[in-house]
Amino acid sequence: MWPIVFDGQFLMAESRLSADSRNGAADHPAAPRDADMPGAGEGAGAAFLYDSVRNLLEQKIAVGEVPPGALLKEAAVATHLGVSRAPVRRAMAMLAEQGLIRPADGQGYIVGAARARRLSPRELHDILAPSTEDMNRSATWERIFARVSDEITALLPFGTYRIQEAELGDYHDVSRTVAREVLWRLMDVRLIEKDRKSHWIVGQMTARDVRDSFEMRRLLEPQALANVAPSLDLAWLEGLAGRIDAAIASFPACGAGEIDAIEHDMFEAMYQGVRNARMLGSIRRNQIALNVPRLFRQHFPIRDDLPALTLYSQIVRLLSTGSINAAQVLLRTHLERAEPLVLARLRVLAMLPAPATVPYIVAVH
Amino acid sequence: MTELTLRVIGTSATLTEDLRRRAAADLPFRIAFEVLDGVACLRRGVMNPESYDVYDQWFYSLDVLWTAGSIQPIDTARIDRWTQVRVAGQLPGVTAGRSHGAEPAAQMFVQPDGTLGPKPVFGSAPQVGMLPTSYNVDGFAYGRELLSDTAPGEVESWAWLLDDRWHGRCTLGLDPAGTAVELALAARAAGLVDLNDPGDLTIEEIDALFDILMSRKRRGHFTRFWGTSEDSVGLMAAPNCVIGSLWSPAFYTLRGMGKDVIYAAPKEGYRGWHSGLCLSARADDEVRDAAYAYMNWWLGGEPGAIMARQGYYISVVEPLKDTLSEAEWQYWYDGKPASEDLLGASGTVAVRRGECREGGTYQDRVSKVAVWSTIMPEHNYLSRRWRELLEM
Known part of the structure; x- marks a missing residue:
């Protein structure tokens, strides 16, 4: 609602x-x-992508595949899972709230209460890469498409509006790439258009x-x-x-x-x-x-x-x-x-x- | 019934203090008038039908209120003088077909499928969405001093509203339903833009018109825009304003104040408007009975006389012979010279002996309507451009 x-x-x-x-x-x-x-x-039962990332990490921490003390950084996890950083950021914040990981002094989080230890890119890859298939990755754009579509539709009778791609991503917790994908699809059904300056525009109906x-x-x-x-x-x-x-x-x-x-x-x-x-x-x-x-x-x-x-x-x-x-x-x-x-x-x-x-x-x- | 208060919303055009006092004296229940500007009134009418019992505004709001489900049908069997009702002088359901824009009351009859149509359903007393009451045809007003700038024999024209001779001294109304139509007439008359129907502008025509208006406004052509009739009186009474669109009550108030202003009968024709009463979808039982009593009262003669003294006509004229003096009827309706000084709505002398109403008899004036005030099909787009103009 x-x-x-x-x-x-x-x-x-x-x-x-x-x-x-x-x-x-x-x-x-x-x-x-x-x-x-x-x-x-x-x-x-389709969850948001951050939910899938959270579930995956939670399960790997539980069985010890991601060992106690492992230092997890947003960018590296995103790379190995093949997803954007926004859902990883959100998933890790949730895991921290659950107490499964804790913020590291510099960047990232440390698993459990053990002393921090850096995983090599190779180690991290071996842990995460085989699991990317398990994750519900059904296009992230789909999850927010209807909401964005409703938010824009509500404005159609009233005037002309500009959509800010990056802010759309922040608002719906998705990467800019996903935000852009949603916008392209909305353009496909003529709900929005691009003006000469390449701005996304909601035209008045x-x-x-x-x-x-x-x-x-x-x-x-x-x-x-x-x-x-x-x-x-x-x-x-x-x-x-x-x-x-x-x-x-x-x-x-x-x-x-x-x-x-x-x-x-x-x-x-x-x-x-x-x-x-x-x-x-x-x-x-x-x-x-x-x-x-x-x-x-x-x-x-x-x-x-x-x-x-x-x-x-x-x-x-x-x-x-x-x-x-x-x-x-x-x-x-x-x-x-x-x-x-x-x-x-x-x-x-x-x-x-x-x-x-x-x-x-x-x-x- | 004495405990009941009938809630009426409308604009200052018809909800005058005179009228409220008279209604309170004549009807056996309390009356509360809520005076709003045109746009706010329509918005309230659409969004909050529970907040009023009777809606009093222009006919072009009917289609919007009806579609929104905010009003209910009015049963003409309960309107005592229904057979005497004329819409701008015509039998309801007969359209003149001469002027541009939406004819007033073109779609007023409730059809069997619940939509509104141009003709009554055959067989029974018709149901209508809005009961026609007051109407008038408007031009614009100007100070007599302006005539010193005109060429010999120059005829009054809507083009004067955009004329550089009166740069910076023109005022206009805030409501686009009337003003945008006037400006379309003006721009067309001035040869600035090619418009097919000033009452139904296309997107391109709206853009062309607003290009002209924006540039005029940027150059300071217009003074302030007025929201209410009182506001327009103040503006026109001030020395820096010499021409503007003006409603008839404001004009006669200015005359009553001794201002030497003239009401124009533009050669391109008038902008007509028609108002009426709607019954809220939420009104029932005794509230509905009170609303019918109020509607019948409106057509009974007294309101018609009150409206006439501010220059408006009424849909039922027969009882006016009892409520207007011979001299009043002759000036306001018959277009004849006033045989004596006449008092206006504010109680001051609005018409001096010997003066004639511009444009002649009410039939003459109504036959010269060029366009009716309207919510045109591209109204959304027009309103947006209008906001842009006002805010620049």
Whole structure:
């Protein structure tokens, strides 16, 4: 949960992407999950990288592989584990807090209470290198992607902002390399861009952005739906239809989070099996306006979402019965109807005071 | 019902002390007015529907309040004079289609699917999102001394707001929903920029307009910007200000103070605005009953007369024959010369015998609207550029 401060009021903006919608995407509709997909890939129990480093060192200290008295330096450990320094720094601070290691006089930490002894690079390599495979190294960027994405999305209606790469790394406890990777991926979905001075910029979402992206979606998504329809998993479709119908039946008690999750499945998970990577890339880049209803629902009643849910239910049922043309027609209808609502909701969001920014984001008007 | 206090939020345009006193005297419950500036009022309307029962502001806020779910439908069956309601002189649901920008009340009727649309649903008493009340058409004001700088036969134009002849002596309102539209009219009239529709600017048009405005501001063209009507009176009364956008009550207050100011009827046409009343989504039971009583009172004649004395029109004119004198009706609505001195809202003589309202009858004036105040589609972008202009 990340609080967005509005003139002293706290409105809780749930990190929905990371919670609900990811769970929604857990059952993949067609192909194995693409590890490059934003929001995908965080398996059950996945810890932060510093946790993995901490666990590894803790275990090696326990069995004596890292002997008492061994002097551990951040840079050397990072090198041998093949990770950046930030997670090692954090892991060692945690181990020190546990009392397993203690700060050395100069740099680094000493294991246990024994007298310090320097390990040769060779020794350290032999201890650590074989274990790097055990560590959960699934791309660090994935762990913070959804959070960074939410932090940036919250600002879209309000103005233009600059993102500071190094500060982003500090704020989320990752290296600058990882911060950069996250930013490149956000650029890939057009959430941010680079200006002529090579600064990372969050541009203000305009009515034109919304109209243009909807025009593209109407061109692309019905075709993508037809391409992917034959390979969609029937059980997945039926599960989705059931969830949509349940949401309709309990509307509006189903809540904003469930609608976010359903829209994630309808427009993100649905197309994951599209084999034409260029088409898929274009679709992702034009779905930026999906953030508007997501953001709107964090602050306002979901009253106007019911007609869309009804259409989603019909589309999914048509897909299950192989009526692909009819599903395409309804998808087009939805995309036509959604545009004015998204524009209206963007106008509402723009009336709110701009949320307080996180330290790595600076307003540039 | 006597324990109840009806909470009304709005701007100084309509929530005047005169009106509050009259409402308190006429209605069997307490009334609390909270006067906010336009932007703050809309923000409150959107974010805190629990903090008010009735929202009184311009029609362009309707779409935003409705989308946010902050207001509830108004049942016209409970509005006694509904059949007499006219929106800027027209039957509701009939748009003039002549002017740019969003027509006032273009989307006021609740549709079966819960959205707002231009036409009532056939068959039953319509439900509306906002009840039309007061409206007017605005130009700008200038001191008579300015005429000594004009060419013979030069006609009043919005371009005067950006004219170098009055460098450093122009004041404007802070709310972009009105002022940005006026400046768009001005820049276009001055031939500085090519704009298709001043009420629906594109990103490029906004950028082109603000390039001009930023450079004017940098050169010191504008004096201070005003936030409230009182503020504008103070600015225009001061010697360093000779021209500016000004609301009608401020103009008549200045006249009442003896200032020799003229209200312009720009050749490009007026900027129109229309206001109305909304019912908070949270108002229910006796609060809702009180709100309906207040809305009916608004159309009953007294508020219409109070508004008329500051230069505003009202959506139901029939009862005005009982609340305005013949001389008042003739000056304010009919565009005829005042047959006697007329008192303005502040109780001083605002109109002297023989004076004529600029622009003629109310039908004449309304037919010359060039653009209505609006939250245009690219409003977010416009507001950001606007903040940039104000903060530079």
